Amino acid sequence: MNASVLLQVQDLVKNFGALRATDHVSLDVLHGEIHALIGPNGAGKTSLVAQLSGHLKPDSGRIVFDQQDITEMNTHSRVQHGLARSFQITRLFKSFSVIDNIALSVQARSGTSFSFWRPVRAESALVEEAMAVLQELGLQDRAHDLASELSHGEQRILELGLALATEPKLLLLDEPMAGAGPVESERILNLILKLRAKVSILLIEHDMDAVFRLADRISVLVNGTLIATGTPEKIRHNPLVIAAYLGEEHA
Amino acid sequence: MRAMNPKTPLWAWLFGVAMAIGLPLVLHALGQDFYISMLSRMLIYGIAACSLNLILGYGGLVSFGHAAFVGIGAYMVGILITEGVTNGWLGFAAAMGVSALAAAIIGAISLRTRGVYFIMITLAFAQMIYYLVNSIKAYGGDEGLNIKRRSDFGFGLDLKNDLTFYFVVLLVLVLTLLLISRIMHSRFGRVIHALRDDDVRAESIGFAAYRYKWVLFVIAGTLGGLSGALMVNHQNYVSPNLMHWTQSGILMVMVILGGVGTLAGGLWGALVLLILEDVIAEYTLHWQFYVGWILLAVILLAPKGLSGLVQKFRSPARTKDSA
Numbered sequence: 001m002n003a004s005v006l007l008q009v010q011d012l013v014k015n016f017g018a019l020r021a022t023d024h025v026s027l028d029v030l031h032g033e034i035h036a037l038i039g040p041n042g043a044g045k046t047s048l049v050a051q052l053s054g055h056l057k058p059d060s061g062r063i064v065f066d067q068q069d070i071t072e073m074n075t076h077s078r079v080q081h082g083l084a085r086s087f088q089i090t091r092l093f094k095s096f097s098v099i100d101n102i103a104l105s106v107q108a109r110s111g112t113s114f115s116f117w118r119p120v121r122a123e124s125a126l127v128e129e130a131m132a133v134l135q136e137l138g139l140q141d142r143a144h145d146l147a148s149e150l151s152h153g154e155q156r157i158l159e160l161g162l163a164l165a166t167e168p169k170l171l172l173l174d175e176p177m178a179g180a181g182p183v184e185s186e187r188i189l190n191l192i193l194k195l196r197a198k199v200s201i202l203l204i205e206h207d208m209d210a211v212f213r214l215a216d217r218i219s220v221l222v223n224g225t226l227i228a229t230g231t232p233e234k235i236r237h238n239p240l241v242i243a244a245y246l247g248e249e250h251a
Numbered sequence: 252m253r254a255m256n257p258k259t260p261l262w263a264w265l266f267g268v269a270m271a272i273g274l275p276l277v278l279h280a281l282g283q284d285f286y287i288s289m290l291s292r293m294l295i296y297g298i299a300a301c302s303l304n305l306i307l308g309y310g311g312l313v314s315f316g317h318a319a320f321v322g323i324g325a326y327m328v329g330i331l332i333t334e335g336v337t338n339g340w341l342g343f344a345a346a347m348g349v350s351a352l353a354a355a356i357i358g359a360i361s362l363r364t365r366g367v368y369f370i371m372i373t374l375a376f377a378q379m380i381y382y383l384v385n386s387i388k389a390y391g392g393d394e395g396l397n398i399k400r401r402s403d404f405g406f407g408l409d410l411k412n413d414l415t416f417y418f419v420v421l422l423v424l425v426l427t428l429l430l431i432s433r434i435m436h437s438r439f440g441r442v443i444h445a446l447r448d449d450d451v452r453a454e455s456i457g458f459a460a461y462r463y464k465w466v467l468f469v470i471a472g473t474l475g476g477l478s479g480a481l482m483v484n485h486q487n488y489v490s491p492n493l494m495h496w497t498q499s500g501i502l503m504v505m506v507i508l509g510g511v512g513t514l515a516g517g518l519w520g521a522l523v524l525l526i527l528e529d530v531i532a533e534y535t536l537h538w539q540f541y542v543g544w545i546l547l548a549v550i551l552l553a554p555k556g557l558s559g560l561v562q563k564f565r566s567p568a569r570t571k572d573s574a
Binding site (some may be wrong): 008053056063074075076079080085086087088091092093095096100104107108109111112113114115116118119121123162163165166239 | 437452
């Protein structure tokens, strides 16, 4: 396998009864790449992400991550190997403060959490690392507010931050801009641009302007099948993609 | 969860300590040792309910078989004393050890299920143990087991003395609450809080949810066993009824009444329920009917139990801090 390939999806199939959500999908994500996955609603994008993150078991096929077959690996082990995801519908620890959300992600990758006596608040290293992540996210001013008190856009950023704070090699971002307004979307887009230097990203997104600005390569999923993969320029002019999804306005 | 509990004011602490230490001394001076024994019973149930609150409240897992662990602890001490082993350290260690083992096995299986299945499977395990103990004729079967002596801890402690027994129970209660408090503020405790918020999310940042829940389940079962070891000493008797599912239900009522997921919620619930039971039972046989109404009122009006109610009155503007 090519050393520059970080994630390799091989011939993945997933059926829900008679519905084939993932139909022999093969896909590569390279080191340092932002690879966007686009497609109409119901194309099977979220099902694919769920299989990559370990929330769903594929019926057949293989997932190789960082030279290792992870097809049978459970979610938390995948995270520890450097494959973290964010969710399309925000899932935060709502009763935690913003900084404690991030500190929890930091805690998950640093040392054992089977520690029962020492107060976690006394661990200044956790707090400092979490603060550094919050600064990267631009949420440092909200550090001590409850996660549930954030605006929708800020919650989307924190959602991404929870995954980022695990220090992944590959981030699976499932519609990071879902439901965010134009200003917030721009903020998230800039954040993703900033992250490209340090982490590979598989980006699922409906906002085509964002996708074409961010992606190094784009794959197009329709009815569970990949119909095209290529640079944004190639995808923009691919007649199959135009017919199935983009329509004329993006061409 | 930046401040799990707003700081308890000093006067409340002093009052609590004064009551816990002073009340039994006053009762003793008045020659009312019967009431000291009642207080001991309340505190023992408090320990049992606080241990259940670990899984039910902090863990958000509705375990409907907690009385099994209490019963196992009680029976271990009872059986050892019957066999002539009166050493309390040994008896209590055995009680907690076997409860831990039972919780390890029951938890390992039950925690693979969710929601209503988890409720039913914990209930099923507890009922299995209940019927098992019922059938062990050598130790009393369904008639229960009388013990002729109480556990002996050395240091000249005579557990037959109501006042001494009370202070031993009080010490165990304080240590239990201290332990639970430390655990819930540790790294492990933070993971448990996170799992209750969203266990799928916790998995997705790298926590093996199942393992943390399992350890929590074992800790709760062990402390349940500890309360059982005290209970058999208190009653000089243990019967399978201690493990019946209605007992699990009573412990759950105590937790809900006192405050789900609060440190001392189980204790307040035990105090209130047992006092209510005694007071209302003075007037009517159907005390449970009235307790039912009170429980209904608590659930509707104060979903965080009495602990939550007290916090609400003290700091109406700071509700978010009590999250």
